[in-house]
Amino acid sequence: MTKELRSRTVVAGVGLFGLGECRGFSHMEIMGQAIRRALEDAGIGLKDVDGLFTTGMQNLLPALSTGEYLHLNPTYTDATNFGGSAFVAYLQSATAAIEAGLCKVALICYGSNQRSAAGKLVSPVEPAPYEAPYGPRNPITAYALATARHMHRYGTTREDLASVAVAMRKWAALNPDAFTREPLSLEDVLGSRMVADPLTVRDCCLVTDGGGAVVLMSADAARDLPKTPVYVRGFGVSHSHKSIMEMPELTETPAVHSGRRAFSMAGLAPRDIDAVQLYDAFTINPILFMEDLGFCPKGEGGRFFADGNTLPGGSIPVNTNGGGLSCVHPGMYGVFTIIEGTQQLRGECGERQLDKCRNIIVHGNGGVLASQATAILSLEP
Numbered sequence: 001m002t003k004e005l006r007s008r009t010v011v012a013g014v015g016l017f018g019l020g021e022c023r024g025f026s027h028m029e030i031m032g033q034a035i036r037r038a039l040e041d042a043g044i045g046l047k048d049v050d051g052l053f054t055t056g057m058q059n060l061l062p063a064l065s066t067g068e069y070l071h072l073n074p075t076y077t078d079a080t081n082f083g084g085s086a087f088v089a090y091l092q093s094a095t096a097a098i099e100a101g102l103c104k105v106a107l108i109c110y111g112s113n114q115r116s117a118a119g120k121l122v123s124p125v126e127p128a129p130y131e132a133p134y135g136p137r138n139p140i141t142a143y144a145l146a147t148a149r150h151m152h153r154y155g156t157t158r159e160d161l162a163s164v165a166v167a168m169r170k171w172a173a174l175n176p177d178a179f180t181r182e183p184l185s186l187e188d189v190l191g192s193r194m195v196a197d198p199l200t201v202r203d204c205c206l207v208t209d210g211g212g213a214v215v216l217m218s219a220d221a222a223r224d225l226p227k228t229p230v231y232v233r234g235f236g237v238s239h240s241h242k243s244i245m246e247m248p249e250l251t252e253t254p255a256v257h258s259g260r261r262a263f264s265m266a267g268l269a270p271r272d273i274d275a276v277q278l279y280d281a282f283t284i285n286p287i288l289f290m291e292d293l294g295f296c297p298k299g300e301g302g303r304f305f306a307d308g309n310t311l312p313g314g315s316i317p318v319n320t321n322g323g324g325l326s327c328v329h330p331g332m333y334g335v336f337t338i339i340e341g342t343q344q345l346r347g348e349c350g351e352r353q354l355d356k357c358r359n360i361i362v363h364g365n366g367g368v369l370a371s372q373a374t375a376i377l378s379l380e381p
Contacts, residue, residue, distance in 0.1 A: 006265055007381035009095045009106075010222045010229035013042025013215035014339040019328040020179035022209040023116045027058050028069045031111025034211035035070070042215040043226040044105065049215075050074050051103030053090040055081040056110060057331050066109065076103040082239055083366020084279055087214075087334035088373035092235045094216045104217060108338070111211030112330035130245055137196060139281070140204060142244035142368035144196035147284040149250040151198065153299070156287065158198055160302030162189035164283040165202050165325050167310050172322025174312065174352035179208050180326045203283040210330035214338050219381065230342045233359070233378040234268070236261025239371035247369060251299075255292035255363065255372040262361070262374040263294075270294040273376070274357045275344060276316060277337035279365035280323040286310075289363055290318070293374065312352070320344060320352050334364035334373070341377045 015037030018030040025033075031054075039046060052067055052074040059065040063079035066072075076097045080086060087108055094106035128138070136142065150156045166186055172178035189202040222229045238254035238261075241247045263269060270293065278289050287301035295316060296304040304310070310318035319325075321340040324333040341360040343349050358380065364373040 003265055003267070005095050005099060006267070007231040007233050007378070008099050008219060009216050009232045010219050011214055011232065011338065011342045011377065012217050012222045012225050012229065013038045013040070013044070013227065014342045015039070015041055015213045016177065016339060017211045019177050019210040020208050021115055022113060025113055025209070027056070027111045027113045028065070030113055030209060030211035031066070031109050031213070032069065034111060034213040035107065035109050038213035038215050041227060044215070046070060046072065049105045049107045051076045051094060051097055051106035053078045053094050053106055053108045054110060055079050055086050056112065058112065074103065082371040084281070084332040084334045085364030085366035085371045085373040087332070088337060088362055088364035088375050089237045091216065091232050091338070091375045092237055092373070095232055095235070098216070098218050104221065106216040107213065108216060108335060109211070109213040110332055110335045112332070113209045114331050115207050115209045128243055131243060139368050140196045140199060143282040143284055144199045145244055146250045146288070146369055147198055147282070150284060150287065153251055154302070156302035158190055159186060160287070160306045161198070161203055161283040162186045163306040164280070164286050165189045167305055168280060168319055168323040168325040170311055171320050171352060172326035175321050175327060178322040178327040179206055199282060205281045205324040205329040205333070206326070208328050208330050210328040212335040212339050214335060228346050228379070230345050231378045231381050233376045233381070234262040234264070234266025235373070235375040236265070237373045239366070241370050242367060244368045251288065253288050253292050253369045253372055255289050255374065258372040258374040259293040262376050266376040266378070268359060268376060273316070273359050273361050275320060275354055276318045276361045276363070277341045278319065278361070278363040279333050279337065280319055280325050281329070281333065281365060283325070285365060286318060288369070289365070293361065293363065317354060320349065320354065337362040337364060338375070338377070345377060345379055
């Protein structure tokens, strides 16, 4: 990965809206309010935006629908959809577009009212002919398959998985915006309803409404903006399959490659990272990603969480907002990793604010452990 794009762009503004349950709002209205807040945060107006980066599951042509809703006529658009990792991947494509002069101000945005509108996850629109005869309840079945394989190969236990959910809830308890904040114990997770063995309902992400937006611009242009600029110091994107049946190795994700590229570009290593914001659709995700990103050896991710390393006060905080398991998960979670990472680096997180915070990894996951996008946000160029 070329180092020429290192810290060439900064996150200038972020915005959230409608986390949890937002009845009476369409998904576009939720996204629109998040965009308004992000633009205010950056100290600019919609007229300044000339790059649009968005996707979703509620519009056939999400970029066209979003542009129309906003009355936006961008000079550069990216609506690539490879799942929830897309929004972290947009940090790469938006940086490249800004550096190439194709746009000056990039808006990365997402919104969903899936909880209040439907109350259930959106069904896949594309058939899976090789899996369909087995009647999977995807994506849960696919993640359960990877979980069972990790347990078989490395001795990961259900208690290890439950410790991931408990850790996220402890962070959510410190976040007034989190949808679920009540106490959660190991026993609560282990005793909850089984959904797809070995995953219980508490091993699965929330189903919520919510919108998020990020404003990205060149580091030079952001010097006079009101908030502390957060540099996009490195990034990497990788994908290896679509169907879980074609995943080369169930216990290793393409995060190995996206993370390696991001670290190389940033000139940093896992020891330099102060916190991790990652896509925790299921409790196996953080275990796999912490291994694949190099924070612990392969096979030791479960014990890493069980030993309390990621809890408040731990050695490497993970998902300080509560993540998709306890804060918000409106179908796609990736944009929220960027927003929480930015707010932590700025020192805006109240009770959950980290004392030491200079470099943060944000990591998106798409499909069934299929597409991975990693970025390193930093206070230093």
